[in-house]
Amino acid sequence: MATETEAESGNRRPTMKERFRAANAGSQFKTGAGSVAGILATIVMVIAFIAAGILVLHIVFTMFKGNGGNNIVRHVSDYANSLAGPLKDLFTFKNPKTNTLINFGIAAAIWVAGGRLIASLLQRIKT
Helix, strand or coil, X not given: CCCCCHHHHCCCCCCHHHHHHHHCHHHHHHHHHHHXXXXXXXXXXXXXXXXXXXXXXXXXXXXXXXXXXXXXXXXXXXXXXXXXXXXXXXXXXXXHHHHHHHHHHHHHHHHHHHHHHHHHHHHHHHC
């Protein structure tokens, strides 16, 4: 009795494309990119909340008359002025505390909203 060849028995070698599909490699690539995007989204949110926290801390120091000679107050004020950018003098009021509260508060809200927007866009890569 003769043995059958692969062609006669219907057992053929799978193509590269069929092996790729069987291994479900495409979903593995998407999962890998999604986990990187998730990590990046977390990093973006942490940075946004740190920036907003510095701005809020500056508001608190200004409202309660933090000692301007203190290194912490001075550094927070410098960082807050950099983070607020053009928003630090968006509105002008007679009271400088109101200026700080409104302008730096808007800047903090924009940092949080922008961070959340970018993080949500990065999260969409995940799915």
